[in-house]
Amino acid sequence: MHARSAHRSLLIVGSVALDDIDGPFGLHKDLLGGSASFIGRAAAYFSRNVSVVGVVGDDFPQRHVDELTEMGVDVSGIERAPGETFHWVGRYAPDLATRETLDTRLGVFGDFQPKLTEAHKDAQLVLLGNIDPALQLDVLRQVRSPTLVAADTMNLWINIKREDLVNTLAKVHTLMVNDEEARQLADEHNLRRAAAKIMKLGPTSLIIKRGDAGALLFHGGGVFAAPAMPLADVKDPTGAGDSFAGGLMGYLAYAGDLSPSTIRTAMIMGSVMGSFAVEQFSVDGLRGLTTARIQQRFDELAELAHFERVRL
Amino acid sequence: MHARSAHRSLLIVGSVALDDIDGPFGLHKDLLGGSASFIGRAAAYFSRNVSVVGVVGDDFPQRHVDELTEMGVDVSGIERAPGETFHWVGRYAPDLATRETLDTRLGVFGDFQPKLTEAHKDAQLVLLGNIDPALQLDVLRQVRSPTLVAADTMNLWINIKREDLVNTLAKVHTLMVNDEEARQLADEHNLRRAAAKIMKLGPTSLIIKRGDAGALLFHGGGVFAAPAMPLADVKDPTGAGDSFAGGLMGYLAYAGDLSPSTIRTAMIMGSVMGSFAVEQFSVDGLRGLTTARIQQRFDELAELAHFERVRL
Numbered sequence: 001m002h003a004r005s006a007h008r009s010l011l012i013v014g015s016v017a018l019d020d021i022d023g024p025f026g027l028h029k030d031l032l033g034g035s036a037s038f039i040g041r042a043a044a045y046f047s048r049n050v051s052v053v054g055v056v057g058d059d060f061p062q063r064h065v066d067e068l069t070e071m072g073v074d075v076s077g078i079e080r081a082p083g084e085t086f087h088w089v090g091r092y093a094p095d096l097a098t099r100e101t102l103d104t105r106l107g108v109f110g111d112f113q114p115k116l117t118e119a120h121k122d123a124q125l126v127l128l129g130n131i132d133p134a135l136q137l138d139v140l141r142q143v144r145s146p147t148l149v150a151a152d153t154m155n156l157w158i159n160i161k162r163e164d165l166v167n168t169l170a171k172v173h174t175l176m177v178n179d180e181e182a183r184q185l186a187d188e189h190n191l192r193r194a195a196a197k198i199m200k201l202g203p204t205s206l207i208i209k210r211g212d213a214g215a216l217l218f219h220g221g222g223v224f225a226a227p228a229m230p231l232a233d234v235k236d237p238t239g240a241g242d243s244f245a246g247g248l249m250g251y252l253a254y255a256g257d258l259s260p261s262t263i264r265t266a267m268i269m270g271s272v273m274g275s276f277a278v279e280q281f282s283v284d285g286l287r288g289l290t291t292a293r294i295q296q297r298f299d300e301l302a303e304l305a306h307f308e309r310v311r312l
Numbered sequence: 313m314h315a316r317s318a319h320r321s322l323l324i325v326g327s328v329a330l331d332d333i334d335g336p337f338g339l340h341k342d343l344l345g346g347s348a349s350f351i352g353r354a355a356a357y358f359s360r361n362v363s364v365v366g367v368v369g370d371d372f373p374q375r376h377v378d379e380l381t382e383m384g385v386d387v388s389g390i391e392r393a394p395g396e397t398f399h400w401v402g403r404y405a406p407d408l409a410t411r412e413t414l415d416t417r418l419g420v421f422g423d424f425q426p427k428l429t430e431a432h433k434d435a436q437l438v439l440l441g442n443i444d445p446a447l448q449l450d451v452l453r454q455v456r457s458p459t460l461v462a463a464d465t466m467n468l469w470i471n472i473k474r475e476d477l478v479n480t481l482a483k484v485h486t487l488m489v490n491d492e493e494a495r496q497l498a499d500e501h502n503l504r505r506a507a508a509k510i511m512k513l514g515p516t517s518l519i520i521k522r523g524d525a526g527a528l529l530f531h532g533g534g535v536f537a538a539p540a541m542p543l544a545d546v547k548d549p550t551g552a553g554d555s556f557a558g559g560l561m562g563y564l565a566y567a568g569d570l571s572p573s574t575i576r577t578a579m580i581m582g583s584v585m586g587s588f589a590v591e592q593f594s595v596d597g598l599r600g601l602t603t604a605r606i607q608q609r610f611d612e613l614a615e616l617a618h619f620e621r622v623r624l
Binding site: 046094095096097189190191192193196210212213214216222223224225226227228230231232233234261264265267268291294295298299302303304305306307308309310311312 | 358406407408409501502503504505508522524525526528534535536537538539540542543544545546573576577579580603606607610611614615616617618619620621622623624
């Protein structure tokens, strides 16, 4: 799928982290994590025009950066700063259904100030990973005329930075959050009503990620439900939502249009990449994939969701 | 859709109850409830050949029985016994996402012994609502040669009557349970692996109902994911799963075949009827529907789930 010549440019701004993850498969330390790590790798399978902006500390293994380069990703926006890389420590419940944060050390991420190069400022598609909404807004002030701005956020920002978040949302086309975040942001349990409230804040479309229940796309024209692949082996749900976002935005960069039909297909590509991500630890599930394997899982999801339209 | 002449016969055996339901919309007393009440009404929209077997007490309003008759359902199997009708008292959380049982009075249902008429014994499709698995097995001993036997069960029976349940499952083609029940029955959190374990107990297909996350069908040929309609107004989730089962089995009785394609369509008809049920209290959402409204919601679900197959 890299044959197509003119992929739209996709700019990803997010965290790059090292994670310690405990759970039913034991403790794994210093795993590569962070939203931009998953998004960039997932998107790279679809587009040759992907750039990542982020910051790492002087403890960050260069091989992780080199790997992105080998995947065709522009890493000129990954800054290396003196200090520790952002570090997340978490523990999953035995059934992997819930997790708790044991420790968060911001390190160099605490002083992160995204500075875009001239090339990055011309990005056509922008994906703002889950960073401080004030930084997200700062990025949006730097880009010139993106066709599509998508953003993620989290409970922390909804709680302590709601005003900044509302300012950012006014400039975001597509918000991607999970169901609990949507409910918290809208102060409304019903997802359809929550979506309507959130879209009044600015976004013209809203994607609600529901883990193994798939994802919902709300937009002017209606609702689309993307199924998730029921997987027999799930090792690490970390990064599932970011991999979804990367697959979705990468496919949009590849497809070159933003028609409702293309966006639905992009949601399925997101579901495909999320499914690969959770089958392995860290970004391992996003390594060594081929177009054929991605196509195969897309086809499986199409078969999973297919039914005949009948008339009663 | 009642024009088709030869609907297969559908026999429903289940509870008929009066419910007191408390929750965000206040306390509602003596609502018509019970699995057979929802299943029978949902199925009646699809087939003219539906029979309900159950028991009610001398306190049960005759109008509920008459309504079924008016909907074309054979109620000759609804026995009226001296004593109180099965009574369930429950309370929903403010967000309707969870509920607790406050009281259960079995009444005449405690001595329920389904006795099938000769006509009922010839049923082609049998749906065993959520009753004691020993009673389910007793029904299966009475029917002669059903094409399809589907059954529901619940946590209570999984806990206290597992041996009876296992004996019943050996004779059931399709088990319909919710996700928590599937996990408990299989002692396995992962739904795909739980499905494989449950199908080793007998059923050749398993339907896992997931509320507003839709339903999964596992069968020899693979997996089908039926979406749920995201609804802005949900009043009472009671009976959603039974309405799903009624729509599904009613459509199968109407369609007259059990091909994989027909079963997928039947799952969507189940999702349609479940969505109508939860929009109102008790069985109110299943009253006064028309073929046009059912078709419209089917079409909405088809649109909700539709995406183009692409090649990368």
